[in-house]
Amino acid sequence: MNVSALLTSAAINIGVCVLLLSLYSVLRKQPSNLSVYFGRRLHQALPRRHDPPRFERFIPTPSWILKAWETPEEEILAIGGLDAIVFLRIIIFSLRVFSVATFVCVFLVLPVNYYGQEMHHKQIPSESLEVFTIENVKEGSRWLWAHCLALYIITCSACLLLYVEYKNISTMRLEYIKASSPNLSQFTVLVRSIPWSEQKSYSDSVFAFFSKYHGNSYLGHQMVYWCGTIRKLVTDAQKICSGVSSEDFSNKCKHLLNCGFCGGSAKTFRVLSKESESVKDNVFYRDLDATIKEKPLLFKQEVPAAFVFFRTRFAACVAAETLQSSNPMLWVTDFAPEPHDIYWSNLCIPYRQIWIRKIVTLLTTAVLMFLFLIPVTFVQGLTHLEQLQQAFPFLKNILEKKFINQVVTGYLPSVILLLFLLAVPPIMMAFSSVEGSVSRSGRKKSACCKVLYFVIWNVFFVNVLSGSVISQISVFSSPKSIPTQLAKAVPTQASFFMTYIFTSGWAGLSIELIQPLPLIYNLITRHILRRKDEACNWSYSFPYHTEVPRVLLFGHLGFTFSILAPLMLPFLLCYFLFALLVYRNQILNVYITKYEGGGQIWPAVHNCTIFSLVLTQIIGLGVFGLKLSTVGAGFMIPLIILTLLFNEYCRKRFSPI
Amino acid sequence: MNVSALLTSAAINIGVCVLLLSLYSVLRKQPSNLSVYFGRRLHQALPRRHDPPRFERFIPTPSWILKAWETPEEEILAIGGLDAIVFLRIIIFSLRVFSVATFVCVFLVLPVNYYGQEMHHKQIPSESLEVFTIENVKEGSRWLWAHCLALYIITCSACLLLYVEYKNISTMRLEYIKASSPNLSQFTVLVRSIPWSEQKSYSDSVFAFFSKYHGNSYLGHQMVYWCGTIRKLVTDAQKICSGVSSEDFSNKCKHLLNCGFCGGSAKTFRVLSKESESVKDNVFYRDLDATIKEKPLLFKQEVPAAFVFFRTRFAACVAAETLQSSNPMLWVTDFAPEPHDIYWSNLCIPYRQIWIRKIVTLLTTAVLMFLFLIPVTFVQGLTHLEQLQQAFPFLKNILEKKFINQVVTGYLPSVILLLFLLAVPPIMMAFSSVEGSVSRSGRKKSACCKVLYFVIWNVFFVNVLSGSVISQISVFSSPKSIPTQLAKAVPTQASFFMTYIFTSGWAGLSIELIQPLPLIYNLITRHILRRKDEACNWSYSFPYHTEVPRVLLFGHLGFTFSILAPLMLPFLLCYFLFALLVYRNQILNVYITKYEGGGQIWPAVHNCTIFSLVLTQIIGLGVFGLKLSTVGAGFMIPLIILTLLFNEYCRKRFSPI
Incomplete structure (x- = not known):
């Protein structure tokens, strides 16, 4: 994949996004779609907005962006509860960390990668993406200290920001408990x-x-x-x-x-x-x-x-x-x-069964994670066109056309993966119900963790490992060589994950905004079944169990690719900025808050971020080992130890709250 | 090593034991040794025993055995507290489990091993020990179901007894808390x-x-x-x-x-x-x-x-x-x-330091465990005479003599290992002090766990793995092959561990009984420094941190070798019987109880036994794999799962008490 293919992919996605956004800003103005885009307002019986005149309804306007941007945090807290605030804090945290990371990596690491080898550079559009990754730095290069320094800066800023966020959130939790009217x-x-x-x-x-x-x-x-x-x-x-x-x-x-x-x-x-x-x-x-x-x-x-x-x-x-x-x-x-939070049917489960139910769901989740390898391996094959052509010779003619080639390598794999992934959250939610949680928020939190493990394993690890060493899944049989294996495999997958950010990230957010399923349902009930009462809208709460893992997965990608393929970071930063706007809008307008979970999801977020950081450092260790930079590899070990100590400190300091 | 060498080793040790026991029964009658062998009685100022007449003092009598055997449990509880009872329950539990195991293995597994291959059997004394291990069973033999059945019986009886013991001990703990006078x-x-x-x-x-x-x-x-x-x-x-x-x-x-x-x-x-x-x-x-x-x-x-x-x-x-x-x-x-239990100097440690102290001691313990490989590897070399002869050619003449050969292979390695191991408990105790425990019992418990990990790693794993594949310590780099590696390595080390039971087990108990260090100290103070006051004796509490790991190590050996080398079990049973007598006597007469730990050591014992059982099953899995018995290997997997489930259930059911 070269720069122009990447830009094609980006352009397609930006086009799709702009189209969907325009569509959204038109659709939301139609009074008939009120129940789709303003579910919360309808549910709470708030005063109806002033309907714009018929002509203005069909002109796309960015007014909702302004509204989402300007709303103060107190209002969101009042509307969405602590859970919504914690979710938005995840995005703000990611924005801050990746602003630092983008600055460091684009101005320090990217030039080092690009001029890493004495070679004749082509014009940038036809330059291969690999030139921008760490693969282009020659072995034993003295410039590898830049990567080491960048990793130190990213880790320090991430830890600092994590600490600040955790402190804020625990303060908020305590204030919530203190201030809430006797409950x-x-x-x-x-x-x-x-x-x-x-x-x-x-x-x-x-x-x-x-x-x-x-x-x-x-x-x-x-x-x-x-x-x-x-x-x-x-x-x-x-x-x-x-x-x-x-x-x-x-x-x-x-x-x-x-x-x-x-x-x-x-x-x-x-x-x-x-x-x-x-x-x-x-x-x-x-x-x-x-x-x-x-x-x-x-x-x-x-x-x-x-x-x-x-x-x-x-x-x-x-x-x-x-x-x-x-x-x-x-x-x-x-x-x-809380009364609304109780999951009644699970109260009837005999308590003796619960530990065994937990173990069984854990094992089933693990089995599902590994069974999912089959579709993922297939998808991964699509980014390696040569292998696909060998397997299906009749496709050769079609695939040789440039545009189709770019679409297949740049767009199709992540769309297929996305479709498969759509089925996962409901399955995990069902598992969490079987597990025996007595509260809906507990069930959602448990499902959220399961989905998180699932996506990090199936999107990140499986793609990385099967991409480089297809049909060799036994890579984990030798723990010692894991850093080296990862260091070899991760950079080669940079292009796949960049297109994944476009499709699953940017386009996913647009789809989240436009709410296709409720929209279609609304169309059917209104224009085919001819129902008119607005009360028959379906109101549902924020799907934290799908959105938290998604945001965290992008954070994970950002950390792991930060020094390997810094070109990814600006796109990721755009994603987080867009996500902040979209989710604020959705919390304000669409989703209703049926119960208050009290922001208990943060420890999982914290642990996931620490995991991403440590994995990044382990990959760094492998990379410095491959590039014969013993100094760099030596500097990684104290960083890993310090990060783990920081995590342990945070657990002692905040966890019981 | 053949049967006669084994019997030589056993005979030497039985001789040493009988000698030491006779010496003990004479020494304990001397009034001058009262402070060594009746420290508890002196400390509590109990009425002095009637001194036997001068002539009788020099005739060995087994009266102490009767006394130790007959004392009821209530008296021991009153004297030694709950900790002593829990310690004795460990030995009684081992006695019961290994009675079952010995019965099953000697009458079922041993004949199968012995007649496992169609071969000409020599006379039993000159038969190699390997004939009695599972190595003698030919591949794909139908008789392997006997081993599988034996493992099932051992696991079931162990789990049943563990459950009963845990229930008893938790009841005792609750009664102790309820019944103790307001404390x-x-x-x-x-x-x-x-x-x-x-x-x-x-x-x-x-x-x-x-x-x-x-x-x-x-x-x-x-x-x-x-x-x-x-x-x-x-x-x-x-x-x-x-x-x-x-x-x-x-x-x-x-x-x-x-x-x-x-x-x-x-x-x-x-x-x-x-x-x-x-x-x-x-x-x-x-x-x-x-x-x-x-x-x-x-x-x-x-x-x-x-x-x-x-x-x-x-x-x-x-x-x-x-x-x-x-x-x-x-x-x-x-x-x-409790007031006597407080470890005052640790109260001054700032609480913020404690988590970091714990991590540091954990890491230091791990480092010590691996540094200890050096002496162990040297000791291991002694059991492989050929390698020793190659390394030191001048020893060849000496080593060719039969008796020296038998002593070197059968006795020397474990004595050297024993001496090295003596240094470990004080070091671990120092680590546990640094760790920041506020109670003496907590410190002892922590040291006990550290010593336990240490001996199981350094005595069992290192001997097993370095014995078979000397200079190849990287066996753990491939987790998949662990069962096979262990299955190959463990049976070859049966002879080493049998002699280990003789030296560290039998002779160790005799030494425990005779208390050489206090005896020598007493001799010096009495006959060289000429002090006469009996009050100047040193009274000290039971060293749980050395004795619990020792007993558990022998239990671990018993489980892992039960079906591989059943010849070991009768010797082990003798050890546990002897241990019960010796420790009862020591608790009654020698050690004083300075504080009550409340029997909190049992969960660690439980976990260690479960670990031994699962390891035995994993080795069984490897053995059945090596012997091409897929049915046997298939039957191991549900056994492992059931054992782990049982452990989980016990944790839920008893752990918070």
Whole structure:
């Protein structure tokens, strides 16, 4: 890949982005799309914006950018909660670190790479990208100190900024806990694994236990009930009944008839609506109804879990943090999540299963990570055209055309990878549900970590390793040679990851902005199903489990390629700037905040950044080893040790908060 | 090495043991050795035993064995505390497990090994030991299911017994906490890292903080003071003064004069004793004395650590377990150790240093572990006579004699290794002091773990790996081949480890019984320095940090060699039986219990046993792979997974207690 191919790819993507942005600024002005682009405002029933006149609606304007840029942090905190602030802090942190890194690498490392060998330089557009990477520096060069110095500057600034951010965020967390108006969840403790006794019900056990051991501060408790399957069926049936018999339904049927979308006539529905009356009279149904009233316990079974309320926050905190029983698997207490944050169905999982569920999901995640190698290896093959041509000789003619060649090498692989990756977050979310987390925020955090491991392994490592040594996955069988292997492999993949930034980064942000799925859904409901009520929009919360790993992956790419292929950094900086605007806009307008996670995602972010830094340094070690610069390699070792010590210090200093 | 060499080695050791035991039973009857063999009784001023008549004193009797065997567990608990009981439970657990293992392996695995190949068997005494190991089973043999079955039985019985022991010990711990008479330490919390303020002293800060946040339950506090160097010098000087001027000292001098042990005459000492008066009058000394009285703070400096007393156990528990401050590095609270258990000098270490001290000692321990390779590799060379002969040709004549040959291969290596290993526990103890543990029991536990890692690495792994592939230490560079490498290497080292059991195990126990160092010290003080007072005996507590790793190492050897070289197990069983008697006797008679650690060593024992089991299974995997038994190898994998799951379950179920 040469510079012109890179620029082609960049140009395609910038074109796509500009197109999508213009489209967005037009679409958002259409009153019919209000539920797609202003979901939060609709949900909170805020005063409607002034609709622009019909003509202005079709002129793209950048007003939303200004709005997103100007909104102060306090407003975002009020709207999106601490989670949103923490997410934006990740982007701001990346912006700051990579500003420093770009400055250092473009003005110090890039010239060293370019003039690294005495060679005849072609004109820049037809220059190969490899000339700009560290591969162009000759072995034993004295100029390698520039790379070493750059790595030191990047590490120091990253650590400093990490510390500042962690301190800010922990202060914010404490202020949030202190300042929030007395919140029910702060007085409540979730008790699980209440022991079964034949004499007493669970509720009586809880009462006896807490009035004995926490008599002064115990206020009351609320058992968790399990609605059995029959109960659910009954509730569903009742819902359908009321729905079918309502006036509204026949209206809807008329619409359906009008549009002719369904095959049947409106009569089909009317017949059903009358039959529903007869269902009510059915013997079986009436029996069930009676049983519910006679034996409520059959349909509302007590679960060995309860919420216990205390008189003071301190008592609740003490009850949540201390061991309650001599058997640590009984009377397990924990802080109760916020009411909206509780993941009810997981409260019914017996506590004894949870450790085994965690292990099983962990193993399944690992297996999935390795199974995913198959599509990734295929994608990787596309960037090596020669191999593709050997495998599929009939493609040879097509691939020899220059434009198609550039599209295939520059664009297609990352698009395919992107499509495969789209399936991952829902799978991980399902795994996290199975895992048994009792809060939605905990589930999302767990899914976020899983997706993070997944993308870093499958996007970074697999591409890097299979790219250089295709069909040789056993590279990790010799730990000693890992730095050298990585140092050989990483620079060769610079071009792939640059196009990945264009497609997954820039274009991904535009797609995030334009929200294709809700838009299509909205179009269908409005223009085909002809529904008009604005209340039927779907409101959903911010998908931290997909967006945090994405931003962190780009940060990871930035660190690892910083001294190897500094040409990547300016593009990355553009990505982070664009991301800041887009996500601020989305938090302000689109997503609603259903619950407050309290910014507990930051430690994972911190650890990931430290991992990226250390990996960068290990690759640096390998690179200096390959380039026969013992001084450089020697300087890397204290840097690695200092970075790990810094991480350990931060863990001691901040982690328990 | 053949069977007769093994029996020679065993015979030598049994002879040595019998000799030492007879010597012990004679020595313990001498009234002059009372302070060596009945230190605990003397320390606690128990009624003196009836001294046997002069003639009987020189006849060896086994009465102590009966006494040690018959003492009930309650008495040992009262005498040695929970730590002693836990230590004896380790031996009893090993006895039980290896009884099962010996039964299974001797009657099932040993015949399979012996008749594993169709070969002409020599007479048993001249049969090579390799005939009894798994190396004798031919590849693809159908009889390998016996080894697989044996491993399953051993694992299951070990897990079952581990669970029972863990449950017993946790019950004992809980009963100990419940039943112990109200103990000061249970109402006390150790606070460290009290923040410095210019307005208030540390003491005032503690008072203000705890009366604000724990007003209801706070009772009082005691600051920790640091006696400066000058203060120490003054105290030492005062001690010397009083000592020198005392009547006692001149008496002692006369003794010295009598025995003529020292070069100088008694006058030398008398001159000093008169000068000491003039020291008292010295201007400098008087000044110092005055300063101490005027400015006590100069000599008694407050340290940012305090003991805080609470009204109830519960309040103390809550204060110890909850986070006190928004900065987790300030106001660090923890359960206070028992008064005798406190390691005072470590209380003065600033809390900020502790994490870095831990990391540094960890790294230093790792470095020491690897530096120790040098002597071990040398020792290992001795078991390979051919290599030794090649290296030192002049030894050839000597080594060709049969008896010397047997001594060198069978006895010398483990004696040398033993001497080197003697230096390790004091070093690890020093490391653990530097680490910053605030209690003596914590320090001993930490040293115990360090010694354990050390012996398992240096005695087991290094011997196994360097024995088979001398000068190839880079075996761990390929994780995949570890099972195969171990499977190849471990059986070849069976003879070395059998002799190790004789020397370090049997002879080591006899030496433990006879207590050579205190005995020699006692002889010198009595017969050369002519001191007669029995009070001058040295009393010391049980060295758990050397004995626990030793017992666990033998357990580790037992597990790993169980199916590979079953001939080892009967010898090991003898060791554990002997160990039980010896250690019971020592706990009853010799060691005093200065503090109660509460049996917190058991989790480390549990983890070590699980590690041994999993390693055995991994070696089994390698062995079945080498012997081309895919079924056997396939059966190992679920066993490994189940063992790890069992460990995880135990951690959940018992660990927080």
